[in-house]
Amino acid sequence: MAETDSRHPLRELSARFSLPLVGDTLAFVRDPAGFLQKRAREMGPVFRIDVFGAPTACFVGPEAFALLLDDKNVARAGANPPHVEELFNPEAVPFLDGEKQRRRKRLLMRAFTADALDEYLPTIEEVVDRYANRWAGLRRFKWVPELNAMGFAIAGSLFTGVDAQAGDARIEAAFDRFAAGILSLPLRLPFTTFTRALRARAFLLGLIDRAIDAHERSPRKDVLSRLLAARDGGDRLSRDEVRIETFHFFGAYAAVIGGLSFLAQCLGRYPEIRARARDEIRRQTPSGPLDMAAIQKLDYLDRVCKESRRVAPVLPITFFGKVVRECSFDGVRIPVGHKAVGCIGPTLLDGGIYPDPGRFDPDRWLSASDRQQKAWIPHGGGIHAEGHRCAGEALATLMLKVFAVRMLRRFDWSVENQDLSPTRGKLFATPASGLEVELAQV
Numbered sequence: 001m002a003e004t005d006s007r008h009p010l011r012e013l014s015a016r017f018s019l020p021l022v023g024d025t026l027a028f029v030r031d032p033a034g035f036l037q038k039r040a041r042e043m044g045p046v047f048r049i050d051v052f053g054a055p056t057a058c059f060v061g062p063e064a065f066a067l068l069l070d071d072k073n074v075a076r077a078g079a080n081p082p083h084v085e086e087l088f089n090p091e092a093v094p095f096l097d098g099e100k101q102r103r104r105k106r107l108l109m110r111a112f113t114a115d116a117l118d119e120y121l122p123t124i125e126e127v128v129d130r131y132a133n134r135w136a137g138l139r140r141f142k143w144v145p146e147l148n149a150m151g152f153a154i155a156g157s158l159f160t161g162v163d164a165q166a167g168d169a170r171i172e173a174a175f176d177r178f179a180a181g182i183l184s185l186p187l188r189l190p191f192t193t194f195t196r197a198l199r200a201r202a203f204l205l206g207l208i209d210r211a212i213d214a215h216e217r218s219p220r221k222d223v224l225s226r227l228l229a230a231r232d233g234g235d236r237l238s239r240d241e242v243r244i245e246t247f248h249f250f251g252a253y254a255a256v257i258g259g260l261s262f263l264a265q266c267l268g269r270y271p272e273i274r275a276r277a278r279d280e281i282r283r284q285t286p287s288g289p290l291d292m293a294a295i296q297k298l299d300y301l302d303r304v305c306k307e308s309r310r311v312a313p314v315l316p317i318t319f320f321g322k323v324v325r326e327c328s329f330d331g332v333r334i335p336v337g338h339k340a341v342g343c344i345g346p347t348l349l350d351g352g353i354y355p356d357p358g359r360f361d362p363d364r365w366l367s368a369s370d371r372q373q374k375a376w377i378p379h380g381g382g383i384h385a386e387g388h389r390c391a392g393e394a395l396a397t398l399m400l401k402v403f404a405v406r407m408l409r410r411f412d413w414s415v416e417n418q419d420l421s422p423t424r425g426k427l428f429a430t431p432a433s434g435l436e437v438e439l440a441q442v
C-alpha cells in the first residue's frame with residue numbers, strides 16, 4: 001500500500017467486461033453479496049466494477065481496507081448514489097469528511113458509552129421478553145418477520161420513547177418502505193418504490209420531531225435523551241443534527257435484524273454450541289433482570305455473537321467513497337476520481353484470512369491472529385471516534401447478547417430442512433427461508 005511511486009510502473013485495476021451504460025449495475029443490484037464474492041475470488045484484493053454510472057475500486061481484506069480508511073485517500077462527500085444520500089440526508093455522518101465528521105461522531109458516540117448501554121439494557125430486555133412470551137404461544141412460525149417487529153420495537157423505544165410494552169407498528173412498516181427505496185430506481189412518480197420511500201421518510205421524520213419536543217420537556221433513559229444531552233466541551237448537536245442522525249439510527253436497525261436472525265440461525269444449526277452457550281448463561285447470569293457485569297462474564301457467548309456476524313455477513317459493502325489522492329495497492333494503481341467501496345462480505349469469508357471460512361466456529365476467536373481481528377469488519381473498519389466505523393456496534397452487540405440469553409434460558413430450537421442461504425437482491429441480508437422455527441421450552 002503506498003502513494004504512487006513514479007519509478008515503478010503500475011498495473012491498472014482489473015475488471016470484467018460489462019455492458020455499456022448499465023455496466024455491472026444490474027448484476028450488482030440483483031445480488032450484491034454474491035456478485036462481489038465472485039469478483040473478489042476471481043480478481044483478488046483490489047478490482048474495479050462499474051456501478052451506478054461510475055468506475056468503482058473495490059477493496060477486500062484488512063491491508064486493502066487500510067488504504068480505503070485513510071480519508072486523505074478516500075472521501076465520502078458526494079460519493080454515494082444521489083438517491084441514497086437524499087434518502088438518508090447528505091448531511092448524515094456517513095457522508096461527512098474530516099473534522100466535520102469527527103466532531104459529529106464524537107458527539108454521537110456519547111450515546112453509546114458503557115453508562116449509556118447500562119441505561120438501555122432494561123428497555124431491550126423488556127421488549128425481548130414481550131416478544132419471547134408471544135413466540136412461546138405460537139406453533140411453527142417464521143422468525144425473521146418477528147425479529148423485524150421486535151428490532152423496530154426496541155428502536156422505537158430507544159430512539160423515540162415509544163412504550164416498550166405497546167410498540168408502534170407504523171414505525172416498522174414505514175422503515176420497510178424506506179429500505180426498499182435504497183435499491184430502487186429513483187423515479188419520482190406516484191406509487192413508485194422511491195416515492196413511497198420518500199413518503200415513509202417524511203412520516204418518520206415527523207415522529208422524530210414530536211419525540212424531540214417530548215424529550216426536551218422531560219428527558220428519559222434512552223438514546224434520544226443522550227443525543228440531546230451530548231456535549232463536547234461547549235459544543236452540542238443542533239436539533240437538525242439530532243433529527244438527521246436519529247433517522248439514520250432507525251435505518252441502521254435493518255442491519256440489526258440481519259444480525260439477530262443469523263445469530264438465531266447459527267444457534268439453531270449447532271446443538272452442541274447452543275448447549276455450551278446455555279450452560280454458560282445459566283452459570284453466569286441471574287434468571288431475572290440482567291446487568292452489564294453479568295453479560296460481560298459471557299466469554300463464550302461473546303465469541304458466538306462475533307462469529308455469527310463473520311460467517312453470515314449482513315451487509316456486503318461499506319458506504320461508497322471517492323478516491324481523492326492517487327495511491328496504489330500491490331502494484332495496482334487506484335486512480336483519482338474512481339468511487340471506492342469496502343467489500344465486507346468477501347473479507348469476512350476470505351479463506352486466506354479465516355481457514356474453512358464457511359464453518360461457524362466461535363472458538364476460532366480464542367487464538368485469532370492480529371490480521372484476523374483486523375479483518376473482522378461487519379461494522380466497517382478502523383476506529384469509531386476517528387473514522388466511519390459503525391457508531392452502534394456496542395449497542396448491536398448488546399442486543400444480540402440479550403436476545404441470546406433470554407432465548408437460550410427458555411427455549412430450544414432447530415432450523416432444519418429450509419433454505420438458510422442469505423436473501424439476494426437486498427442490501428441487508430436475512431435467511432432466505434425467513435427462518436422457520438418451533439420453540440420448545442427447556
Ligand code: HEM
Nearest residue numbers: 093094249252255256259318319379380388390391392396
Ligand atoms: C448488527 C448490526 C449493525 C451492523 C452489521 C452495522 C454495520 C455498519 C456498517 C458496515 C457501517 C458502514 C461503515 C462504513 O461505511 O465504513 C455502519 C455505519 C454506521 N452505523 Fe452501523 N451497523 C449495525 C447497527 C447499528 C446501530 C444499531 C446503529 C445506531 C443505533 C448504527 C449506527 C451507525 C452509524 C451512525 C454509522 C455511520 C458512522 C460513520 O459514518 O461515522 N449501526 N454500520
